[in-house]
Amino acid sequence: MExxxxxxxxxxxxFQSHLPSLARCLREDGGLRFAxxxxxxxxxxxxxRAxxxxxxxxxxxxxxxxxxxPDCVLLVTPFTVTAAIAEELLRLGVPTLLEKPLGENAAQARALLQAARDSGTIHQVAFNRRHMPLIRALLDRLQGRPIRHIDYRMHRVDRREDHFHTTAVHGLxxxxxxxxxxxxEMHSLYQPLPDQGxxxxxxxxxxxxxxxATASLSFCPCAGLVCEQLAVCVDGGSLFVDLPIWGARGNPGLLAEYSGGERVFQADGLALGDxxxxxxxNGFYHQLRSFLQDVDAGRMPADTLETGLGAMELSDCLREGRALYRPDAAL
Ligand SMILES: NC(=O)c1ccc[n+]([C@@H]2O[C@H](COP(=O)([O-])OP(=O)(O)OC[C@H]3O[C@@H](n4cnc5c(N)ncnc54)[C@H](O)[C@@H]3O)[C@@H](O)[C@H]2O)c1
Known part of the structure; x- marks a missing residue:
C-alpha cells in the first residue's frame, strides 16, 4: 500500500486503540506513512506524534x-462534533474512517449518509465489533446457516453518563x-436506577x-463487570461468544458451539485472533487494516454509513426512552 x-x-x-493499530500497520507495510x-x-x-x-x-x-x-483520515473526535467534521471531510472527498456513534442522533447520521452519496467519498464506520476476531470466527462457523435468535448482554461498571446509548449502539x-x-420492530423496557444517578x-x-431473526438485548451500565456475551441459536445449534471487551477480565474470549447436547467446537480468542x-x-487493528486496504484499492469498504444507520435509529429510541420502534415511525 502507498x-x-x-x-x-x-x-x-x-491513544488506546488507534495508535497501536496504526503502529502495527506502519510496521507491517513500508508503503504506509503517518503524515x-x-x-x-x-x-x-x-x-x-511522539x-x-x-x-x-x-x-x-x-x-x-x-x-x-493525506490519502485518508481517521476521525476520533467526541460524538458531539463527529458529524460536522465528517460531513466536511466527505464533501471534500477525503476518505474517512469515522468513529462511532455516527453523530449525536439518527438525523445527523442521515445527513452524513447524504453527504457520502453526493460525494461518493470512500468511508468506513468504526463499529469495531464487526472486526473482532471472535465475531469473524462466529460468522465462519455459521457458514451461512440462518440465525433464528440472538441473546446479547452488555454489562458495564459505574457508567452513569447521560449518553450511555452511544455505547449501547455497539450492541444494537x-x-x-x-x-x-x-x-x-424493537420493544424496550426501561428500568431507572435512581440510586445510581x-x-x-x-x-x-x-x-x-x-x-x-429475533434478538433480545440487555444493557446494564452499572453492573459488576465489563462484559459482552452472545448466545446465538441456529436450527439444531447453539453458539456462545464471550467477547474480550477492553481486555477487562484478562481473558482472550471464547467461541463454543453445541449440537445435540454435545460441544462440537470450542476455541479461545488467542487461537482465533489477530x-x-x-x-x-477488540478488532481495532483489523478494522484499520481493512479500511487502508480499501482506500488503497479505491474501493468502498463494506462498513458504509448506510450499514450503520440502522443502529443509530435504534439508539435514538433508547436516548428518547421510547417503548416501541418501527422503521416508518422513525421517519
Ligand atoms: N469503538 C469503541 O469501542 C470506542 C471506545 C471509546 C470511544 N469511542 C469513540 O471515539 C470517539 C472519541 O472518544 P474518546 O474517548 O477518545 O474521547 P476524548 O474526549 O478522550 O478525545 C477526543 C479528542 O478529540 C479532540 N477534539 C475535539 N474536537 C476536536 C476538533 N474539532 N479537532 C480536533 N480535535 C478535537 C479533543 O480535544 C479530545 O482530545 C468518540 O466518538 C467515542 O464514541 C469508540
Missing part, C-alpha cells in the same frame, strides 16, 4: 489537511449485523429483523 494517513482527535480512544495528527489540545497531538514516532502535530485539522494532503449494531436485514437505567430490548493485545482482540 498511503499517507492523518488522524483528527488525539484523546483516549485514539499528521491534530487535536484542539495541541499537547495531546504532540504526544501522539509516541508514534512519525508525522507532524497540529492544533487545526483544516490546516493539517491543507499542508499534508452487532445484532443487526449478525441478524441481517433491517430491524422491523438521574437518567441511569437498565434497558431490555426485543427486536425482530427483516431476515426473520494477536493478544486489546487493540487486536
Amino acid at each position: 498511503l499517507s494517513i492523518c488522524i483528527i482527535g488525539c484523546g483516549g480512544q485514539a 499528521g495528527c491534530s487535536d484542539l489540545d495541541e499537547e495531546r497531538a504532540r504526544r501522539f 509516541e508514534l514516532g512519525q508525522g507532524r502535530s497540529y492544533g487545526d485539522w483544516r490546516r493539517m489537511l491543507r499542508e499534508e494532503r 449494531d452487532l445484532c443487526l449485523y449478525l441478524a441481517g436485514g433491517a430491524c422491523l 438521574i437518567g441511569v437505567q437498565n434497558v431490555q430490548a426485543l427486536c425482530r429483523y427483516g431476515s426473520g 494477536g493478544p493485545a486489546m487493540f487486536e482482540s
Whole structure:
C-alpha cells in the first residue's frame, strides 16, 4: 500500500486503540506513512506524534489537511462534533474512517449518509465489533446457516453518563449485523436506577429483523463487570461468544458451539485472533487494516454509513426512552 494517513482527535480512544493499530500497520507495510495528527489540545497531538514516532502535530485539522494532503483520515473526535467534521471531510472527498456513534442522533447520521452519496467519498464506520476476531470466527462457523435468535448482554461498571446509548449502539449494531436485514420492530423496557444517578437505567430490548431473526438485548451500565456475551441459536445449534471487551477480565474470549447436547467446537480468542493485545482482540487493528486496504484499492469498504444507520435509529429510541420502534415511525 502507498498511503499517507492523518488522524483528527488525539484523546483516549485514539491513544488506546488507534495508535497501536496504526503502529502495527506502519510496521507491517513500508508503503504506509503517518503524515499528521491534530487535536484542539495541541499537547495531546504532540504526544501522539511522539509516541508514534512519525508525522507532524497540529492544533487545526483544516490546516493539517491543507499542508499534508493525506490519502485518508481517521476521525476520533467526541460524538458531539463527529458529524460536522465528517460531513466536511466527505464533501471534500477525503476518505474517512469515522468513529462511532455516527453523530449525536439518527438525523445527523442521515445527513452524513447524504453527504457520502453526493460525494461518493470512500468511508468506513468504526463499529469495531464487526472486526473482532471472535465475531469473524462466529460468522465462519455459521457458514451461512440462518440465525433464528440472538441473546446479547452488555454489562458495564459505574457508567452513569447521560449518553450511555452511544455505547449501547455497539450492541444494537452487532445484532443487526449478525441478524441481517433491517430491524422491523424493537420493544424496550426501561428500568431507572435512581440510586445510581438521574437518567441511569437498565434497558431490555426485543427486536425482530427483516431476515426473520429475533434478538433480545440487555444493557446494564452499572453492573459488576465489563462484559459482552452472545448466545446465538441456529436450527439444531447453539453458539456462545464471550467477547474480550477492553481486555477487562484478562481473558482472550471464547467461541463454543453445541449440537445435540454435545460441544462440537470450542476455541479461545488467542487461537482465533489477530494477536493478544486489546487493540487486536477488540478488532481495532483489523478494522484499520481493512479500511487502508480499501482506500488503497479505491474501493468502498463494506462498513458504509448506510450499514450503520440502522443502529443509530435504534439508539435514538433508547436516548428518547421510547417503548416501541418501527422503521416508518422513525421517519
Ligand atoms: N469503538 C469503541 O469501542 C470506542 C471506545 C471509546 C470511544 N469511542 C469513540 O471515539 C470517539 C472519541 O472518544 P474518546 O474517548 O477518545 O474521547 P476524548 O474526549 O478522550 O478525545 C477526543 C479528542 O478529540 C479532540 N477534539 C475535539 N474536537 C476536536 C476538533 N474539532 N479537532 C480536533 N480535535 C478535537 C479533543 O480535544 C479530545 O482530545 C468518540 O466518538 C467515542 O464514541 C469508540
